[in-house]
Amino acid sequence: MMFTESHVPVGPDVTLFVARTASAAGTPLLVVHGGPDWDHTYLRDPLYRLANVVLPDLRGCGRSTRDLPPHRYTWDAVVADLLALLDALGIVRTDVLGFSTGGLIAQRLVLTAPHRFRRLVVASSSVLPVPPGPPRDVVPHGLEGAEANRADAVAAAPVEVWRDEARADYLARVAAVRFSGDWWYPWTAGTLPPVRVPDAAARLADLGLPILLLHGRQDMTFPAFLATEAAALNPAARAVILDDAAHAAHIDQPDAWIAALTEFLD
Template structure:
């Protein structure tokens, strides 16, 4: 069962957490970034390790900061504070989507705090402009997707929320999983704190240059956990990443961008096997 804690500091960071039966701690970092952690709870809540799930600064129930402070360096400081608050010297770190890039940056900048790295539904390498060329099904799905940014009656926060619902067909490939995913989205606390600097062209990406080479030098165990039908981060980047990071392994599921929703059992099995190695 999850408990909740506010980690003091500037800003306060909200963390949902639960104890485990092992001495390992998994720090799970959500995507968006203007989402909260809650869409990742299932199936990770079924793991045996301690689980820490913070809302990034400006997201969910965490504190807001001035626009120029939505910077990856601030996120790194926040994650250190979270580990310190819970007395965790080294954690296994999982990041999904945008959170996958945040997790990579944390491993590179704070290697002494990271035991292993799971990059879920994200990529280590930059996504090239032609990454999805020739994928007709993706083109058709995106063409049908409603664009809430064309509506003048919605606030920025409402646009972020509407976009998440509009993208369901692109993100979840298994029809039976859609109703449960819609219920998850209803519970997400959406914000628009990162949207504003993004639209202004001032938002700094968490992706570091030559991240693959820098991660390889760390010698960390790395799991690339990916959906074969991911329409945000192409599965084609998995193999080149494995060639650059000798200690990386990959598990590719028959799933979309929300692979933990499409195949929760396969996702959980992959995470468990990796953490047990």
């Protein structure tokens, strides 16, 4: 996989680590990873097949600036970082894909600066609120921060991927992630504000921005029916639901996932 990597300052004391695929004609694609205490690397495959992909680690994540004071971990700060990143890279207008929690951040980003975005992909995430469900397995007692996040990611393998033969790939990607705990601490302390934008479905529909809701049918984190329902509320949105795919649909069904994405972005 061919990526160029760099550190890009986006503020006086915040630098984002960014991986990029080769440049070519056409609109770039900014990718917002989930977690948020993961990094972007688990999304490199199959996105390496596309040109003009920009994959940053968010503040507090991966190889970007970490160990900021807890009050500086807010979703609005992330949005400001990403807009500053586009400015630093000379990108006037882009497509954006948000995965999982990144899908909620991407909605906030688009609603903050709609003129900067051509198309939105909400992948393994949701525009509509997620109804309460059974709790996830609790990580082993005594773990916190990065260790807790890694343990949770490993324990979640049966939920993240649907196909047994894809599980080894998922676990290998988890092993390579540079987990942090910067977001874990304000989240567990109850000081982290909600990432979901109020009335996101109506506000996105008012924008008229083309939206792809790209989902695995067996996703147990963000149920697939939410993608179908959100698409029905917005004439500019469409849902693509992939069979035999769970939350990590890009790992379960990489060819179908990248084909749906490519068709939408063309």
